[in-house]
Amino acid sequence: MAGRRPVFSSALFGAFLKRIGIQSLKQVCSVTSLICFSLIFCPRSFAQESPYIITYDHYLEEPGSLEVEYFSTFGTQRAGNDFLAFWVEFEYGVKAWWTTELYLDGQTTFGDSTVFTGARWENRFRLLQREHFVNPVLYIEYERKNGADKILKEVEGKDVESDFAESNATLRQEHVNELECKLLLSKTYKGWNFAVNPLAAKNLSNNPWEFGYAAGASRPLALKASPNRCAFCPENFIAGAEIYGGLGDRYHLGLHDTSQYIAPAAAWNLPSGWTLRISPGFGLNGNSHRFLLRWGISREFSGFNEMLGHFFGGRQ
């Protein structure tokens, strides 16, 4: 079944939306829902979010808080059409040591179509009670997606640019049930965060285990908070860089035929509770997309558990 063509293609407003990365009715709905949700239920919560988009540090969602996030990835494609992939994340702190997350993914390939590409359910478990020299967090994710998925939330095995050269109609024929495990290792020292995430993924059909990695470093522009409330205080900005790529599979371990990326990243934590992130990424070899531009917006809602409790008739 062919996907829906991008809307707003001729209108001036459509051109503006396109310019800021909004291509389809589905995306408009997602962003509008996010804004409405925040305006209706807005117990303000400031989140000191890292700028990473691919790498995870060891910090989990505060218990009872829900973070709603929208991300986009614009990618160039040799021998094919450029694309804009997008996803919405709902991240909930079940416990101080357990965060669960639901992703809904989609993408628009220019000159082709817009398609919903799948969903993921992710869980992160903190393994140690206190801070240590290195802090491990176990990450387990189940993905149910199709071959048109282009969000590139992780790069694994021998994922390469040419995998995306086919049309959406063809790519959607492939169905992927995947289990993905990561060990998130992270340390914060003198304001710097260093994180390394080795990953192993297994397509639950008869495919071999595939491997990959992501690593990042980041630091706020100022370590000391200013006494005044301000949007542009340097402590609200965090800058860093990520590097990520595939490491082959169990039969061909290594960098051969893999794609690799490096991406500077920045986050702006606004006092209103919103966080904006941007990260231009660059392919490091001929198998990688030349350029990926990622951006995202998120908002944290503290006390979501109480709201949910009241909704289901709990006592105040």
Added chain:
Amino acid sequence: MTTGFMHPRFAMLGLFIATCVFGSSAQLASARQDNPSSANNPNWNYEEIKKAPEKARLMRNPFENDSDALRAGGKLFERNCAGCHGMKGEGRKKAPSLIRDEVQQATPGALFWVLTNGVVWHGMPVWSKLPEPQRWQIVMFLKSLGVSTRP
């Protein structure tokens, strides 16, 4: 590939919602059990403060007597802590009062240690994601809660 009775995407959505609902009810039930009637319930466990190692307890706040740091600490407290502990640190269902003697008589170093390491199994996340100076600014504000309400 779909299962006989439910599409996997809906199954995932269901599982996520079930986890949220289960987590919420478990947290609320736990909070009620810990704190059935009052935010200042003495049953809250302050033992974690006493677990701070000697070296941590003896650390001094580099911002002592810095009024700007106190104001910054108030701002950080409101952003990061007030959601659970209340705007004046009076305590709520989810988290204990910070005005009580157990907290106010603790050394700044011990409070800094608890803030850094959290009390993860009892619901308080680690706050080492805040840079060290910001954690000290929060500690300064915490200590001020005992003598006045808000700066």
